[in-house]
Amino acid sequence: MEHPGQYLATMRDAAPLVHNITNFVAMNVMANVLIAAGASPAMVHARAEVAEFAGIAAALTVNIGTADPEWAQGMEEAAAVMTSAGRPWVLDPVGVGATRFRQELCARLIEARPTVVRGNASEILALAGTAAKARGVDAGDSVAAAEDAARALATRTGGVVAVTGAEDFVTDGTSGLRVGNGHALMTRVTALGCSLTGVVGAFCAGQPPLEATAAALAYYGIAGERAAAQAAGPGSFQVAFLDALHAVTPAEVNASARIVPV
Ligand SMILES: Nc1ncnc2c1ncn2[C@@H]1O[C@H](COP(=O)(O)OP(=O)(O)O)[C@@H](O)[C@H]1O
Numbered sequence: 089m090e091h092p093g094q095y096l097a098t099m100r101d102a103a104p105l106v107h108n109i110t111n112f113v114a115m116n117v118m119a120n121v122l123i124a125a126g127a128s129p130a131m132v133h134a135r136a137e138v139a140e141f142a143g144i145a146a147a148l149t150v151n152i153g154t155a156d157p158e159w160a161q162g163m164e165e166a167a168a169v170m171t172s173a174g175r176p177w178v179l180d181p182v183g184v185g186a187t188r189f190r191q192e193l194c195a196r197l198i199e200a201r202p203t204v205v206r207g208n209a210s211e212i213l214a215l216a217g218t219a220a221k222a223r224g225v226d227a228g229d230s231v232a233a234a235e236d237a238a239r240a241l242a243t244r245t246g247g248v249v250a251v252t253g254a255e256d257f258v259t260d261g262t263s264g265l266r267v268g269n270g271h272a273l274m275t276r277v278t279a280l281g282c283s284l285t286g287v288v289g290a291f292c293a294g295q296p297p298l299e300a301t302a303a304a305l306a307y308y309g310i311a312g313e314r315a316a317a318q319a320a321g322p323g324s325f326q327v328a329f330l331d332a333l334h335a336v337t338p339a340e341v342n343a344s345a346r347i348v349p350v
């Protein structure tokens with residue numbers, strides 16, 4: 089993929105309003121990540137207003153991490169607004185394999201055809217109905233083990249599926265890209281996967297989703313590498329990561345992205 093940094097530049101120029109229906113754990117972390125990246129986040133989940141709010145958003149992200157039945161209905165209503173307006177929405181199926189409520193909710197959200205599904209390997213396997221080795225919200229499977237499930241899911245939604253882990257995989261069901269950027273410390277701070285889903289939403293506002301998603305993953309991974317070089321552990325990493333998201337330039341993304349077609 090040529091010039092992945094251009095997707096960061098376009099996102100920052102637009103500073104898109106990203107509407108996030110996300111979990112209680114991620115709300116603050118994700119909002120800070122999105123602001124540091126250059127987007128304009130709003131964390132809005134009340135069923136009474138989510139459809140109306142989606143009407144003014146450039147992108148929507150839907151995260152089931154701490155959903156309940158009332159939130160779930162709002163998620164479906166907001167997703168429908170985005171789909172009918174032709175604007176992108178991204179699903180993060182947090183811990184989908186863990187309970188029947190999560191599985192049934194995700195089955196309905198998949199039917200609503202998300203522009204992008206972003207999850208860890210165990211979540212993408214569980215969505216495909218394959219036995220997965222998740223521990224709650226954490227992955228126990230390799231990205232490679234979930235690639236077939238990702239292709240099948242993308243074919244089903246007509247959208248893009250991103251599987252993240254040590255090496256990320258992005259597909260639209262036909263083409264595939266691997267993204268090698270990132271650092272293991274990113275798994276030692278909560279909600280960095282959720283926050284990545286927000287960044288994917290921001291990049292997809294007005295940009296083609298396969299390339300925008302791969303560029304978002306590379307940018308995020310580069311920020312993780314840069315932060316890890318200065319961090320003593322998860323605490324200082326979290327602070328350095330926000331600084332790096334703010335500091336990484338489009339030129340740095342062009343120079344350091346490790347995106348290869350498969
Ligand atoms: N072992 C690893 N090495 C490098 N980067 C990683 C590793 N595991 C996860 N990441 C990165 O961490 C970010 C969050 O992904 P992940 O941990 O898969 O999400 P989740 O928190 O939803 O399980 C992604 O940018 C991913 O590339």
Ligand SMILES: Cc1ncsc1CCOP(=O)(O)O
Nearest residue numbers: 111113153225279280281282
């Ligand atoms: C710990 C936890 N519990 C419910 S949602 C959540 C956050 C999960 O965040 P991530 O998927 O980014 O690790």
Ligand SMILES: [Mg+2]
Nearest residue numbers: 182208281282
């Ligand atoms: Mg997650």
